[in-house]
Amino acid sequence: MRIGVDVGGTNTDAVLMDGETVVASTKKPTTPNVGDGIVDAISTVIDSARIAVDKIAIVSIGTTHFTNAFVQRRGLDAVGAIRIGLPAAKALPPYAGWPAAIREAVGGQSVMVRGGHQCDGRETAPLDEIAIARAATRFRKSGLTSIAISAVFAPVNRSMEERAAEIVRNEAPDAAVTLSSMIGRVGLLERENAGIMNASLASLARATIGGFREALEKLGVNAPFYISQNDGTLMSAAFVEQYPVLTFASGPTNSMRGAAYLLALDDALVADIGGTTTDVGALHKGFPRESSTVVDIGGVRTNFRMPDVFAIGLGGGSLVTADDGRVKIGPQSVGYRITEDALVFGGTTTTATDIAVAAGYADIGDAERVKHLDDAFVARAVDEIHRLIEDGVDRMKTDAADRPLVLVGGGAILVDRPLKGVSAVYTDESAGVANAIGASIAQVGGEVDKVYSYEAVGRDKAIEQAVAEASANAAAAGAAAQTVKVTDLEELPLAYMPGGAVRLRVKVAGDLAA
Amino acid sequence: MAQYETRHTDRTLSAGAMTFSGDDLEDFARGAAFLGAGGGGDPYIGRLRAEAAIAEFGQPKIIGVDALADDALVAMVAMLGAPTVLVEKGIAGEDIDLAATRLAERIGRPIDALIPAEIGGVNSTLPIVAAARLGLPLVNADGMGRAFPGIHMTVMNFEGVSATPFVVVDEHLNTCIIETDDAQKAEEFVRSVAVQMGMSCVCSGYAMTGAEVKRATVANTMTAALELGRAIVDGRRTGDPAQAIVDYLRSSPIYGEARSLFRGKIVDLQRETTRGFSIGSCTLAAFDDDTVRMDIKFQNEHLIATQGETVRAVAPDLISLVDAENAEPVPVEAMRYGQRVDVIAVLAPRALRTPAALDAVSPRCFGLDHDYTPLDALPASTNF
Numbered sequence: 001m002r003i004g005v006d007v008g009g010t011n012t013d014a015v016l017m018d019g020e021t022v023v024a025s026t027k028k029p030t031t032p033n034v035g036d037g038i039v040d041a042i043s044t045v046i047d048s049a050r051i052a053v054d055k056i057a058i059v060s061i062g063t064t065h066f067t068n069a070f071v072q073r074r075g076l077d078a079v080g081a082i083r084i085g086l087p088a089a090k091a092l093p094p095y096a097g098w099p100a101a102i103r104e105a106v107g108g109q110s111v112m113v114r115g116g117h118q119c120d121g122r123e124t125a126p127l128d129e130i131a132i133a134r135a136a137t138r139f140r141k142s143g144l145t146s147i148a149i150s151a152v153f154a155p156v157n158r159s160m161e162e163r164a165a166e167i168v169r170n171e172a173p174d175a176a177v178t179l180s181s182m183i184g185r186v187g188l189l190e191r192e193n194a195g196i197m198n199a200s201l202a203s204l205a206r207a208t209i210g211g212f213r214e215a216l217e218k219l220g221v222n223a224p225f226y227i228s229q230n231d232g233t234l235m236s237a238a239f240v241e242q243y244p245v246l247t248f249a250s251g252p253t254n255s256m257r258g259a260a261y262l263l264a265l266d267d268a269l270v271a272d273i274g275g276t277t278t279d280v281g282a283l284h285k286g287f288p289r290e291s292s293t294v295v296d297i298g299g300v301r302t303n304f305r306m307p308d309v310f311a312i313g314l315g316g317g318s319l320v321t322a323d324d325g326r327v328k329i330g331p332q333s334v335g336y337r338i339t340e341d342a343l344v345f346g347g348t349t350t351t352a353t354d355i356a357v358a359a360g361y362a363d364i365g366d367a368e369r370v371k372h373l374d375d376a377f378v379a380r381a382v383d384e385i386h387r388l389i390e391d392g393v394d395r396m397k398t399d400a401a402d403r404p405l406v407l408v409g410g411g412a413i414l415v416d417r418p419l420k421g422v423s424a425v426y427t428d429e430s431a432g433v434a435n436a437i438g439a440s441i442a443q444v445g446g447e448v449d450k451v452y453s454y455e456a457v458g459r460d461k462a463i464e465q466a467v468a469e470a471s472a473n474a475a476a477a478g479a480a481a482q483t484v485k486v487t488d489l490e491e492l493p494l495a496y497m498p499g500g501a502v503r504l505r506v507k508v509a510g511d512l513a514a
Numbered sequence: 515m516a517q518y519e520t521r522h523t524d525r526t527l528s529a530g531a532m533t534f535s536g537d538d539l540e541d542f543a544r545g546a547a548f549l550g551a552g553g554g555g556d557p558y559i560g561r562l563r564a565e566a567a568i569a570e571f572g573q574p575k576i577i578g579v580d581a582l583a584d585d586a587l588v589a590m591v592a593m594l595g596a597p598t599v600l601v602e603k604g605i606a607g608e609d610i611d612l613a614a615t616r617l618a619e620r621i622g623r624p625i626d627a628l629i630p631a632e633i634g635g636v637n638s639t640l641p642i643v644a645a646a647r648l649g650l651p652l653v654n655a656d657g658m659g660r661a662f663p664g665i666h667m668t669v670m671n672f673e674g675v676s677a678t679p680f681v682v683v684d685e686h687l688n689t690c691i692i693e694t695d696d697a698q699k700a701e702e703f704v705r706s707v708a709v710q711m712g713m714s715c716v717c718s719g720y721a722m723t724g725a726e727v728k729r730a731t732v733a734n735t736m737t738a739a740l741e742l743g744r745a746i747v748d749g750r751r752t753g754d755p756a757q758a759i760v761d762y763l764r765s766s767p768i769y770g771e772a773r774s775l776f777r778g779k780i781v782d783l784q785r786e787t788t789r790g791f792s793i794g795s796c797t798l799a800a801f802d803d804d805t806v807r808m809d810i811k812f813q814n815e816h817l818i819a820t821q822g823e824t825v826r827a828v829a830p831d832l833i834s835l836v837d838a839e840n841a842e843p844v845p846v847e848a849m850r851y852g853q854r855v856d857v858i859a860v861l862a863p864r865a866l867r868t869p870a871a872l873d874a875v876s877p878r879c880f881g882l883d884h885d886y887t888p889l890d891a892l893p894a895s896t897n898f
Binding site: 085086087088089090091092093096097116118119120122124125152153186187188189282301394395396397400491501 | 558559562563566567596599601602603604605606607608609643685686687712713781785799801804852854
């Protein structure tokens with residue numbers, strides 16, 4: 001049996017899964033030290049299923065803890081950034097384009113040294129090892145405990161980042177070291193930004209993962225535990241301690257994957273309807289489609305793996321108003337105050353939930369309190385709710401064919417009729433803990449992102465090499481080799497240049513080896 | 515809209531002179547991304563570089579072509595390389611300085627002003643960096659009024675200005691000076707050198723007199739990029755930024771005609787590398803009717819938009835894709851399945867439509883089996 005946990009900002013959910021069956025699930029408040037909430041949630045599902053702790057084979061945890069901490073600038077470490085690349089890229093030093101507040105929160109210290117590679121992996125300049133050592137010593141003396149290293153074209157050749165890390169560890173043995181090549185794709189500034197973000201979370205990551213570990217020890221759970229990352233695959237706890245930034249988008253990923261899993265759908269759209277917004281995403285072969293554009297987090301540009309989610313300002317708490325006969329819904333919402341402010345709960349604000357109750361298809365609170373609403377107004381508001389969701393669904397579709405839609409989240413009650421562009425609407429009673437289920441079914445992934453010369457290697461051979469390398473990465477991370485499948489393959493020709501240079505990105509995923 | 519008008523009085527006061535303030539660089543980069551017609555690389559990085567250079571060296575003087583003495587020496591500066599390499603290697607700074615100074619040495623006299631090669635993508639902002647670093651004025655004009663994939667595809671070349679001596683510099687300050695008898699040959703040599711330099715480099719060439727600038731470039735395109743970028747932002751406030759693009763370009767003395775060709779989502783997208791270019795095509799389908807479609811072919815930049823057999827726009831006219839929601843320009847490399855876009859076409863500046871120009875930039879030069887028909891002579895799209 002396996003346990004999935006979702007540590008959110010408000011709730012900590014846990015599910016106990018036996019194969020494909022949800023044996024038990026629970027929702028508990030998240031505690032300031034995260035560990036207590038996890039103990040509470042896990043012991044609840046274990047108790048209700050009456051199973052022995054040693055029956056648990058694996059625990060996987062999803063969390064939005066690190067995202068929230070960075071965006072809110074809570075508990076961040078000051079970072080020393082080292083960029084290897086001179087003489088290239090000198091015109092834009094590290095932290096270029098960062099908002100001042102977040103730059104201050106991480107200290108903004110950086111050096112640029114000679115080194116780096118060309119796009120085909122050739123060396124641009126030899127690594128300036130002395131400059132690295134000097135920088136590391138300077139950072140250590142100024143009290144920095146976390147160092148982010150980036151090198152030009154490190155995704156193609158990471159040897160200089162690795163060598164620099166060795167030197168840094170010699171000079172500053174206690175410092176946490178982040179390598180950009182472990183995080184991002186081609187695109188120096190964005191990858192470096194993600195590296196600095198990651199470095200700023202070093203202490204918090206140790207404390208949080210330590211909290212997870214203690215909680216499991218307290219429960220007597222000896223099973224290995226994993227953390228789910230942005231793309232719906234798992235990382236070892238030790239890896240997340242070093243690379244917490246890779247969990248940044250695991251929340252929506254887990255919710256989408258968990259929902260699809262409950263309903264056995266591999267290709268579907270998922271709408272997570274909360275109190276204020278609806279997040280619509282698309283699953284392809286059981287994994288969320290990724291955003292191809294640059295992702296902005298707390299005002300800082302990054303290019304790491306994130307699911308493509310379209311947010312609509314519609315939720316259970318969305319304000320419903322009439323203006324000149326037109327009904328307007330959201331984006332303003334009463335949010336978490338819905339249980340006080342909504343009409344059905346005795347409040348004075350008309351919310352989307354009140355409309356669903358007045359229309360007679362939802363049964364929440366006191367229906368008597370919405371009886372006075374005008375029938376025509378309610379009918380138009382119901383139309384508008386469905387139109388908003390139809391619009392969001394259409395935006396996420398990649399073709400005109402009707403697709404299945406899975407509804408999750410408390411606001412799922414807002415939907416009551418067939419939707420345009422949707423072949424069937426699915427919900428499941430366990431959808432409330434879809435995040436935790438998503439964490440429990442996460443797979444182990446591997447990725448390769450490199451530039452190949454198709455003229456020299458040939459396209460088929462290049463893809464074969466990339467897939468083999470990605471599969472080896474997945475197996476090294478704990479995947480059962482026979483279950484590894486290609487989940488994504490992207491070819492991006494390097495424009496303007498002869499030689500058939502193509503950037504090839506291959507992702508694979510497989511089940512955890514038992 | 516009133517505020518938008520008053521901000522531009524300086525254009526009429528001193529023809530072509532410009533200064534950047536507030537969000538101007540962001541607006542300029544946005545407008546230049548549109549005029550890049552899908553090509554030219556990530557304008558964000560270009561803008562950051564320009565901001566950093568201005569912070570360090572001060573804002574360069576941007577002058578109109580009429581402010582140039584007829585015997586002034588003006589040189590083009592640009593970056594050349596794969597956009598995916600530019601986002602990693604960027605520029606060093608000294609490489610730009612060296613490209614221009616080596617060119618001046620070769621010619622035997624100092625450069626008086628710099629000029630952008632193209633007003634699309636990173637090559638619209640790089641000359642700002644160069645002018646700031648070198649303390650030279652920048653001419654408010656460019657070589658094509660858009661972006662193109664070859665250094666021979668410039669009005670300078672069409673009007674008989676020599677591209678060479680053409681200086682190419684890498685980040686190590688390795689330098690190559692190319693001298694050829696025609697610009698197309700220079701283009702071929704430069705690309706071979708660029709490969710050796712790691713697929714990106716800085717270059718300077720097209721040394722010309724002030725008199726040549728006045729007759730052999732497209733004037734005031736920097737102003738056009740800035741105003742276009744502002745029009746998009748203003749259009750977001752009024753609710754139809756795509757229409758704001760069309761309205762602005764129709765009123766522009768440089769372009770004069772623009773059209774919304776299509777609104778829909780990308781339902782097919784193919785890219786491959788052939789002959790060293792990113793060549794591909796995409797198909798769009800209308801939101802309300804999947805059978806109403808538009809096909810677009812591109813070679814770094816968009817080349818042709820068709821519906822069935824009917825051509826809706828073709829190079830050298832500009833074809834650009836913008837986000838259907840906020841009209842942010844979408845470069846070829848950022849296109850993806852499912853994206854909702856508006857396709858907007860713009861009549862090319864007159865200098866790109868002369869017989870000499872069409873010898874280098876007609877549809878057939880890009881391997882298309884069509885002759886050039888100007889946008890205003892083509893039937894309008896069925897989707898609008």
